[in-house]
Amino acid sequence: MPAPDQQRFSRRAVVRLMAAAPAATFAAAALTGCAKDAAPDTRLLLLDGSTLETASLRGQVYLVNFWATSCTTCVAEMPEIVATYQRYKNRGYDTVAVAMQYDPPAYVTRFAQTRALPFKVAVDHDGQAARAWGDVQLTPTTYLVDRQGRIVKRYVGRPDFTAMHALIERLLAEG
Secondary structure, three states: OOOHHHHHHHHHHHHHHHHHHHHHHHHHHHHHHOOOOOOOOOOOEEEOOEEEEHHOOOOEEEEEEEOOOOOOOHHHHHHHHHHHHHHHHHHHHHEEEEOOOOOOOOHHHHHHHOOOOEEEEEEEOOHHHHHOOOOOOOEEEEEEEEOOEEEEEEEEEOOOOOHHHHOOOOHHHOO
């Protein structure tokens, strides 16, 4: 059995580690959000029955938004995603909304139709897309990809759209 002083030190060390864990997690998430990893080439089944290869989006700045009709944050942010698409679509920008595997396709179709979503909407029927894009579990999770097909930013939760627009402007200007 350790001496009493060693026991207290161990407890203090554990408490310090536990206190530092959220900061370390936040730092890791921030670094992940800034990484320029290659966006995965995935095949998505769109609501209209066609398929989209994300590799075909290279040469454009594009956003991939993993969402669900049952996610209140996703539903609340969708008008801003639409406005962002409308603002930049004529400048080489595109958007793909990918509904999660657990989202009933009929709900996704109804949502897309009633809100007249102007961009591509896919349903991740088998979870393959979510796995390919970093095992997405939380919605919304959104990726901003540059013209070279590199992930520039990953957002978990609602993005700061003002900052996102500034980043999109910069990426579009890089030509």
